Amino acid sequence: MAWVSGSAKRVFQIRAPMAQVYEFLTTPDQIVEALKDLERKELLDPATARFLYKERTERGVTFRPDTTVRYSGNGTDQVQWGPHGDAPRTLTCSGSAQLRALGGGVTEVTYEENSSTDLPIPKLLAKVFKPILAREIKKDVYAYLDRVKAVIEGRST
Numbered sequence: 001m002a003w004v005s006g007s008a009k010r011v012f013q014i015r016a017p018m019a020q021v022y023e024f025l026t027t028p029d030q031i032v033e034a035l036k037d038l039e040r041k042e043l044l045d046p047a048t049a050r051f052l053y054k055e056r057t058e059r060g061v062t063f064r065p066d067t068t069v070r071y072s073g074n075g076t077d078q079v080q081w082g083p084h085g086d087a088p089r090t091l092t093c094s095g096s097a098q099l100r101a102l103g104g105g106v107t108e109v110t111y112e113e114n115s116s117t118d119l120p121i122p123k124l125l126a127k128v129f130k131p132i133l134a135r136e137i138k139k140d141v142y143a144y145l146d147r148v149k150a151v152i153e154g155r156s157t
């Protein structure tokens with residue numbers, strides 16, 4: 001088994017009040033609306049959840065993402081998340097989102113995420129897969145953010 005990591009950063013706008021965007025990004029029960037291929041969510045407390053995804057095959061490697069994440073924030077414009085607990089997992093995610101009200105009910109989001117996946121491949125092969133999977137992680141994060149935007153904007157109309 002080998003851990004392969006990637007990161008993504010994106011600045012984008014959501015047509016919704018900042019408080020609504022903040023609440024969404026700090027509430028696992030709402031976040032699941034934007035997650036793809038989620039098999040099961042286990043809410044551990046209002047800010048912490050275990051997410052078990054459907055098995056995936058990427059570039060000939062099959063794995064099943066499993067992670068426990070805790071979300072927190074300052075109550076207005078900063079959100080953070082990261083791994084929680086000692087349970088074995090095959091995916092770790094950490095990151096932050098900085099929110100800024102632009103006026104007219106529009107919020108700017110500066111989103112950064114780092115993800116690491118434990119893949120069932122030898123460590124030597126991980127060096128070959130790293131650039132490929134780093135691109136896949138970035139692509140997955142951007143697609144997730146597109147879904148976040150669609151869900152939140154759908155509520156605001």
